[in-house]
Amino acid sequence: MNVDEALTILKEHGYKYTGKREDILSFFATEDRYRTAKDLLQYMEPNYSGISFDTIYRNLHLFREVGILESTDLNGEKHFRMKCAHHHHHHFICKDCGLTKEIETCPMETVKTELQSFAIEDHKFEIYGLCPACQ
Amino acid sequence: MNVDEALTILKEHGYKYTGKREDILSFFATEDRYRTAKDLLQYMEPNYSGISFDTIYRNLHLFREVGILESTDLNGEKHFRMKCAHHHHHHFICKDCGLTKEIETCPMETVKTELQSFAIEDHKFEIYGLCPACQ
DNA sequence: TCACAAAACGTAATGAATACGATAAAATGT
DNA sequence: ACATTTTATCGTATTCATTACGTTTTGTGA
Structure with missing residues (x-):
């Protein structure tokens, strides 16, 4: 945006x-x-x-x-x-500089079958580490 | 434990x-x-x-x-x-009472191929909502 | 049981986030 | 363009979670 x-x-x-x-x-x-x-x-x-x-x-x-x-x-x-509004995705986040990289994988579809009686409102999937520049 | x-x-x-x-x-x-x-x-x-x-x-x-x-x-x-030490898993967390339910799905294997040049140190996958009792 | 390292106490300090009355500024209608 | 209304900002105080620290107390192993 x-x-x-x-x-x-x-x-x-x-x-x-x-x-x-x-x-x-x-x-x-x-x-x-x-x-x-x-x-x-x-x-x-x-x-x-x-x-x-x-x-x-x-x-x-x-x-x-x-x-x-x-x-x-x-x-x-x-x-x-x-916000990157174009489509649903998650982020890798660099612990040093805060840089983010988009992750296309989202496991929510398979997770829903594990949570039949639960009311899912939200989810968070983040990967942390160091980006190439900060290593 | x-x-x-x-x-x-x-x-x-x-x-x-x-x-x-x-x-x-x-x-x-x-x-x-x-x-x-x-x-x-x-x-x-x-x-x-x-x-x-x-x-x-x-x-x-x-x-x-x-x-x-x-x-x-x-x-x-x-x-x-x-800590539940027996095996790697994630949690559904109830926003009201803090109750947790184990989630077996973990997408890290497929994610790794998306992050070749990044040093992955950690990850967080949490689902939020209401448990059956709190709905 | 004695000596020493670790734990706990009591309280102060930090740091992020929020709150609020007063003032200023931007949009709107005439 | 002007006055009115609505929203934004200022300046500062307060809340809340967390951390820090000098002193005292308490386990633990010799």
């Missing part, structure tokens, strides 16, 4: 356009990997000195709710990345 | 026996599901009034390190459960 697509989604949901939001989106559009709220704050600081935590977190959660970002818990800290 | 097996593991690693440790272990031996540090603290409080956070967390991490417990992050809070 690119910045324009994301801004369109925002507008469709009736949310306003601001310079900060565009900058947040372009941060994630450029970084094709999982980043933390702190990473984003450090990126924003130079241009918007004194930007508040509220703004960072509110927008991160808003963007996730409307489907612009996706998130995962990595050692106790929430990480965010631009 | 039962309490005696766990105590044996502790002794093998040269750690000491204490009443608190046995109680912590019997808590997890009884509860066949993911529990938080707070859950454990509430269980210990009546018998050991004034037990400290240090004791709780130190033992939880120790037990995980020697392979007595396994842990996962669930909405920003670490959850622990007795």
Whole structure:
């Protein structure tokens, strides 16, 4: 997803356009990997000195709710990345740099037969390690 | 894993026996599901009034390190459960009560072919939802 | 039973995330 | 263009889980 697509989604949901939001989106559009709220704050600081935590977190959660970002818990800290909306898949995640690689394998179909009487709402399949550059 | 097996593991690693440790272990031996540090603290409080956070967390991490417990992050809070050591498997986890059900399916073999140049260190496959009792 | 290493206590500190009243800014209708 | 309304942001305080640490207590092996 690119910045324009994301801004369109925002507008469709009736949310306003601001310079900060565009900058947040372009941060994630450029970084094709999982980043933390702190990473984003450090990126924003130079241009918007004194930007508040509220703004960072509110927008991160808003963007996730409307489907612009996706998130995962990595050692106790929430990480965010631009959502890849084209099809269902999972991620390899580099422990060092947060880089992600798409995994096509998804075992949910076979798993469903194992969970007949359970109400499945969600699932998480992540592989962790080091990417070629970080090895 | 039962309490005696766990105590044996502790002794093998040269750690000491204490009443608190046995109680912590019997808590997890009884509860066949993911529990938080707070859950454990509430269980210990009546018998050991004034037990400290240090004791709780130190033992939880120790037990995980020697392979007595396994842990996962669930909405920003670490959850622990007795490790089922017999064979590799994953879990369905109930969002309400933390109950777990073993899943035999593990897609790592096929995934490895997708990640030739990546150093795989770990993986997580969890299914979330409601167990029959909580629906 | 004595000495020493490990465990626990009590409490303070850290760090991520959330909350909130006040202010500012963007969209909308006239 | 202007006023109105709605949303966004600021500044800061608070919550909550977790970690840290100096001191005291307690197992354990000689």
